[in-house]
Amino acid sequence: xxxxxxxxxxxxxxxxxxxxxxxxxxxxxxxxxxxxxxxxxxxxxxxxxxxxxxxxxxxxxxxxxxxxxxxxxxxxxxxxxxxxxxxxxxxxxxxxxxxxxxxxxxxxxxxxxxxxxxxxxxxxxxxxxxxxxxxxxxxxxxxxxxxxxxxxxxxxxxxxxxxxxxxxxxxxxxxxxxxxxxxxxxxxxxxxxxxxxxxxxxxxxxxxxxxxxxxxxxxxxxxxxxxxxxxxxxxxxxxxxxxxxxxxxxxxxxxxxxxxxxxxxxxxxxxxxxxxxxxxxxxxxxxxxxxxxxxxxxxxxxxxxxxxxxxxxxxxxxxxxxxxxxxxxxxxxxxxxxxxxxxxxxxxxxxxxxxxxxxxxxxxxxxxxxxxxxxxxxxxxxxxxxxxxxxxxxxxxxxxxxxxxxxxxxxxxxxxxxxxxxxxxxxxxxxxxxxxxxxxxxxxxxxxxxxxxxxxxxxxxxxxxxxxxxxxxxxxxxxxxxxxxxxxxxxxxxxxxxxxxxxxxxxxxxxxxxxxxxxxxxxxxxxxxxxxxxxxxxxxxxxxxxxxxxxxxxxxxxxxxxxxxxxxxxxxxxxxxxxxxxxxxxxxxxxxxxxxxxxxxxxxxxxxxxxxxxxxxxxxxxxxxxxxxxxxxxxxxxxxxxxxxxxxxxxxxxxxxxxxxxxxxxxxxxxxxxxxxxxxxxxxxxxxxxxxxxxxxxxxxxxxxxxxxxxxxxxxxx
Numbered sequence: 001x002x003x004x005x006x007x008x009x010x011x012x013x014x015x016x017x018x019x020x021x022x023x024x025x026x027x028x029x030x031x032x033x034x035x036x037x038x039x040x041x042x043x044x045x046x047x048x049x050x051x052x053x054x055x056x057x058x059x060x061x062x063x064x065x066x067x068x069x070x071x072x073x074x075x076x077x078x079x080x081x082x083x084x085x086x087x088x089x090x091x092x093x094x095x096x097x098x099x100x101x102x103x104x105x106x107x108x109x110x111x112x113x114x115x116x117x118x119x120x121x122x123x124x125x126x127x128x129x130x131x132x133x134x135x136x137x138x139x140x141x142x143x144x145x146x147x148x149x150x151x152x153x154x155x156x157x158x159x160x161x162x163x164x165x166x167x168x169x170x171x172x173x174x175x176x177x178x179x180x181x182x183x184x185x186x187x188x189x190x191x192x193x194x195x196x197x198x199x200x201x202x203x204x205x206x207x208x209x210x211x212x213x214x215x216x217x218x219x220x221x222x223x224x225x226x227x228x229x230x231x232x233x234x235x236x237x238x239x240x241x242x243x244x245x246x247x248x249x250x251x252x253x254x255x256x257x258x259x260x261x262x263x264x265x266x267x268x269x270x271x272x273x274x275x276x277x278x279x280x281x282x283x284x285x286x287x288x289x290x291x292x293x294x295x296x297x298x299x300x301x302x303x304x305x306x307x308x309x310x311x312x313x314x315x316x317x318x319x320x321x322x323x324x325x326x327x328x329x330x331x332x333x334x335x336x337x338x339x340x341x342x343x344x345x346x347x348x349x350x351x352x353x354x355x356x357x358x359x360x361x362x363x364x365x366x367x368x369x370x371x372x373x374x375x376x377x378x379x380x381x382x383x384x385x386x387x388x389x390x391x392x393x394x395x396x397x398x399x400x401x402x403x404x405x406x407x408x409x410x411x412x413x414x415x416x417x418x419x420x421x422x423x424x425x426x427x428x429x430x431x432x433x434x435x436x437x438x439x440x441x442x443x444x445x446x447x448x449x450x451x452x453x454x455x456x457x458x459x460x461x462x463x464x465x466x467x468x469x470x471x472x473x474x475x476x477x478x479x480x481x482x483x484x485x486x487x488x489x490x491x492x493x494x495x496x497x498x499x500x501x502x503x504x505x506x507x508x509x510x511x512x513x514x515x516x517x518x519x520x521x522x523x524x525x526x527x528x529x530x531x532x533x534x535x536x537x538x539x540x541x542x543x544x545x546x547x548x549x550x551x552x553x554x555x556x557x558x559x560x561x562x563x564x565x566x567x568x569x570x571x572x573x574x575x576x577x578x579x580x581x582x583x584x585x586x587x588x589x590x591x592x593x594x595x596x597x598x599x600x601x602x603x604x605x606x607x608x609x610x611x612x613x614x615x616x617x618x619x620x621x622x623x624x625x626x627x628x629x630x631x632x633x634x635x636x637x638x639x640x641x642x643x644x645x646x647x648x649x650x651x652x653x654x655x656x657x658x659x660x661x662x663x664x665x666x667x668x669x670x671x672x673x674x675x676x677x678x679x680x681x682x683x684x685x686x687x688x689x690x691x692x693x694x695x696x697x698x699x700x701x702x703x704x705x706x707x708x709x710x711x712x713x714x715x716x717x718x
Contacts, residue, residue, distance in 0.1 A: 005040065007067030009076060012036040016131065018087070020115055022123040032124050033091035035062065035083040039076040049162065050133050051079035052125060054086065056144030056169065058116070058291055059283025061090025071141075071422045078426075079139065082132070086149075087124060088116045088283050096282050097345040106348035113353060116287060118149040118362055119156065125149075126157050137162040141422070144169040144385060147377070148291060148362075154398065155364040158373050165425040166377040172390035173363040173397055177292040177302035181331065183387040185310045188329040191238040191384055194567065196324055198244055205251040206325045209264070210315050212255075218264050220273040225339040228315045233336075234275060235327025239384035241571040247327075250275075279342035286343070286350050288332040293359035301354050303331035330385050368398045375401040376428035378421050402428040404597045424597070480657040480704045480712060483507070484589070484645060490518045491587035493578055493616045495568055495608035497526040497546035499593050501671040503697045504649040505553045507711040509663025509670075512554030520550050520558045521581045523574070523612050524565035530680050535565070541676055549673035553666050570611040576629050578612075578619035583637035590646045591713075592616035600652035613648065620646050620718060643718050651714030660698035660709045667694055 001013040014036060020028040034052075042048060053075075055062045062083035065072050075081050088095035095116065103112045129138055139162050142150030147169020154164060172179070196203050210228050218226040234250070237243035250272070256265040278285045289299040307313055307328075318325045337347035375398060379391045395403045404424060490511065494500055500508065500520065508518050526546075527539030543560065550558045561577045568574065582590065595613025597605055622628045624641030633639065647656070660667070671690040672678070678686045698709035705712075 006065075008040050008073075009067055010038050010040055012038075014082070014128075014132075015091075016124070016128050018124045018127050020112070022120060030087060030093040032087055032093075032128065033085040034128065035085075037065070037072060037076060037081040037083060039068075042076075048080040049078070049136075050082060050129070050138035051075055052082045052084055052129070052138055052140055054084060054121070054125075054140060054142040054146030054149045055089075056146055057086070057089070057281070057284055058145050058287045059089055059281045059285075060145075061085045061092075061281075074422045075141070082128075084125070084128075086121050089281070097342055100346065100349070106352055109346070109349040110352035110356070113283075113286060113349065114290075114356070114359075116283060117290060117359075118145075118152040119360060121149050122153045122156050125153065126160050129160050139163040139165065141165045141167070142169055143167050145291060147171070147386075151368075151394065151398075152362045154371055154373060154375065155362070155367050158367065158371065161373045163429045164373055164375040165422070165429060166375070167421055167425070168378060168380050168383055168386055170377050170379060170386065170391035170394045170403075171292075171363070172387070173365060173368070173394055174294070174296075175292065175387075175390055176296050177289045177299040178306055180292050180387065180390075181303050181306040182309070183390065184329060184331070184384070185306065185313065187384050187387070188235060188238070189310070189312065189326065191244075191329070192235065192324070192326045194564075195238055195244045195247065195327075197564065199248045202248055202251050203324045205254065206327075207319060209251065209254050210325045211319055212262075212264065214316070214319065218269055220269050220276075222273060222277065222279070223341040224273055224277055226269070226272060226276075227335070227339055229333070229335055230276060230339050231272075232313070232315055232325065232328045233331075234272065235329050237275065238327060239329060241569070242573070245571075245573055276340070277342060278336070278340055282342050282346065285332050285336055285340075286346055286353065288330075290353055290356075290359065293356070294361045294363075295357070295359055298355045298357045301334055304333045307331070307333075365397060371399040371401070373400075374429040374431075376425040377401060377403045378425060379403050402431075404428065478655075478704065479706075480654060480701065480710065481715075483647065483656045483658050483713060483715070485514075487588035487644065488516055489585065489587045490516065490589040490591060491521060491582060491585045492518060492591035493521045493523070493581065493612065493619075494591075494593045495523045495606075495612040496529060496565065497522060497542040498549070498671070498674045498677055499609070500591075500649070501549050501667070501674060502650070503667075503694060504591065504593075504711055505549075505670045506660040506663035506667035506694065506698065507649075507658035507713075508555060509553040509666040510658060513662065518555050519585050519587070520546075520555055521561065521578070522546065522558070523561045523563045523568050523577075524608065525560050525562065526565055526677075528565040530677060532680065533676075539565075542674075545674045545676065549670045552670040552673060553663065566608060568608040568611045570615055574611065574615045575619045575622055576632070578615055579622040579629055580632050580635075580637055582619060582623035582643060583632055583640045586640045586642060588642055588644045590616060590620050590643050592646065592648055594648060594650045594652065596652060598652070599650070617646055617716065645718060646716045647713040648716070649711070649713055651712070653714050654701070654704075654712035656715045657701055657705045657710035657712045659705075660694075660711050664694060664698065664709070 003010050003012045014034045016032045016034065017029050018032050019025045020030050038048065053062060062085050072081065085092045095113065100109045103109045137160050140150045140153055147166035148171045150164050150166050151171055153161060210231060213226060213228045213231055220226055234247060237247045254264055254268045255262045289302055293299050311317060313326045313328060315325050337343045337350055377395060379388055395401050492500055512518055525539040526542035527535035529542060530538050547558050563574065592613045593609050594605060595610055595617065597610060599605060620643045624639050626633060626639045668690045671694060672687055675686055678689060682689050698711060701710040701712045702708055
């Protein structure tokens with residue numbers, strides 16, 4: 001096929017013929033489709049290395065991009081990308097209710113579908129790689145199920161791999177499907193609790209819909225039968241960054257008045273059909289439990305069986321007892337094949353697959369322990385789909401695998417390898433900015449004086465060991481530039497009370513002395529910050545300390561956004577709240593805290609800091625675009641495109657600095673106002689602790705700022 005163009009890229013279609021059964025290469029053949037993407041101007045460069053993208057699923061075609069979208073823009077800078085429609089999906093030979101009857105009856109269909117797991121997908125990749133690269137190894141980027149495939153690739157054909165990058169898809173090497181779902185249901189419960197905390201009105205909305213469906217199951221467009229259990233499966237939305245908000249908007253408009261009384265609206269039913277139908281990805285349902293099977297017995301509809309161990313997911317009991325109806329997550333049940341016309345003809349084949357006991361093993365621990373391929377993986381904290389503990393256990397089992405644990409969802413869809421995550425994975429695979437390996441749940445290094453009371457660390461460490469500092473040594477040679485001074489208003493947005501006081505407030509004191517206005521906005525009230533204090537006591541106390549702390553450096557206005565401390569989520573809601581604050585205060589300079597995953601390659605950053613910092617970087621631009629969050633203009637908050645810089649305090653990559661000496665004493669007093677927090681943190685004298693911490697941090701920057709103690713920032717011009 002001749003190449004064709006989209007904005008910034010050149011595309012070429014490829015159709016590959018591969019054996020259905022790789023153990024019988026001369027037998028039946030099927031087709032696998034791949035879309036080659038290269039940056040415009042580089043498409044004729046033969047020297048570009050290849051990157052193959054393996055989509056999540058199972059049974060999902062590779063994402064259809066329009067030009068340089070999301071992570072693809074980053075990938076084509078260095079690679080020629082192959083977006084692979086894995087066998088049975090997209091433009092590859094399809095496997096659907098319409099095509100599978102060509103195989104024969106249910107037994108023949110089940111035998112055919114047994115060739116559509118990760119082992120066959122990797123064998124396809126190896127045939128395709130040799131045809132495209134002339135035998136050269138390539139990089140694999142695997143998202144979710146694609147990460148399962150990439151892990152099998154390391155077990156089966158590491159000679160074909162240059163690098164492996166995984167986002168949200170490190171599988172357990174030996175967990176059964178039962179193990180997977182026993183770990184999954186509690187995570188799904190937590191997602192429900194977080195959703196109902198955010199939208200308490202949805203408790204009644206969900207109950208009302210479930211009660212209606214219990215009496216009157218609805219027929220959706222296309223013939224899908226919406227039962228109570230099917231309605232509960234809308235919880236799949238809770239695994240995405242903005243899914244809680246999307247679920248809320250879906251529930252709030254469910255009913256309309258009709259001559260016969262309240263009824264579920266056509267708009268609601270159509271929106272539900274779009275979420276629940278498997279017409280575009282039937283293999284997802286048919287093979288979902290088989291991806292965990294490794295000869296340990298049949299999966300036997302594990303999600304359905306294990307659900308009985310978690311009675312709070314029983315909608316009937318919830319309705320009878322007055323409790324909330326809990327939504328389910330990424331689980332497939334026999335009833336899916338009764339209510340969905342895209343799956344109903346495949347019910348018998350699915351039963352045979354669930355009863356199969358002889359699935360081959362997918363992962364070779366010995367080969368993984370001897371791995372020499374650079375591997376980097378993003379593991380998402382409290383991921384609803386892939387168990388974090390299982391992922392980290394696998395990370396330890398794969399020699400040389402470098403991980404970082406981050407919030408479940410970040411900028412531009414990072415489960416699919418967003419631009420920022422792809423940058424981090426490439427850095428990790430090259431051995432740059434790699435955090436030290438430690439066991440899951442192990443505490444990062446702490447200063448000796450601190451007592452481990454289940455407390456959050458201070459926002460960043462004033463002192464690091466030489467080992468911790470080593471990843472930033474290259475950056476420490478460059479001199480720091482003075483921060484810009486031609487501005488009059490600044491807005492500081494951070495996650496918790498005390499975040500600004502741990503090092504940044506000396507700069508704030510200097511600015512307010514010079515007549516500049518600084519406003520503080522905090523995402524939380526720090527209510528989960530002190531182990532010995534209940535949140536309802538801790539939150540108001542820390543708010544009072546924060547206001548006194550701000551007053552000590554001349555800040556008169558402090559606002560709180562009331563996100564939950566400890567579980568702040570990056571997403572549309574957080575961006576909207578911060579964009580509203582930017583529009584409200586119209587700053588030229590926006591301040592935030594380190595948004596990266598570690599403090600200079602040493603201790604882990606906390607999810608709240610990462611989420612808020614990244615949201616600030618995005619919201620500074622969102623605030624100036626009237627078509628992003630137009631509801632803010634309706635509330636009287638007109639767009640503000642006057643942000644000239646975003647300055648990140650405590651960044652491991654500082655570029656600018658402010659002389660700390662004029663404001664240091666007031667910074668010490670400001671930090672000391674958080675006395676309850678500090679006394680729970682350390683056995684040192686509080687004032688000595690504050691002075692030592694702030695002076696030590698400022699002094700550490702002096703070598704790069706003309707010998708002057710300094711507060712450092714990474715400056716992002718806009």
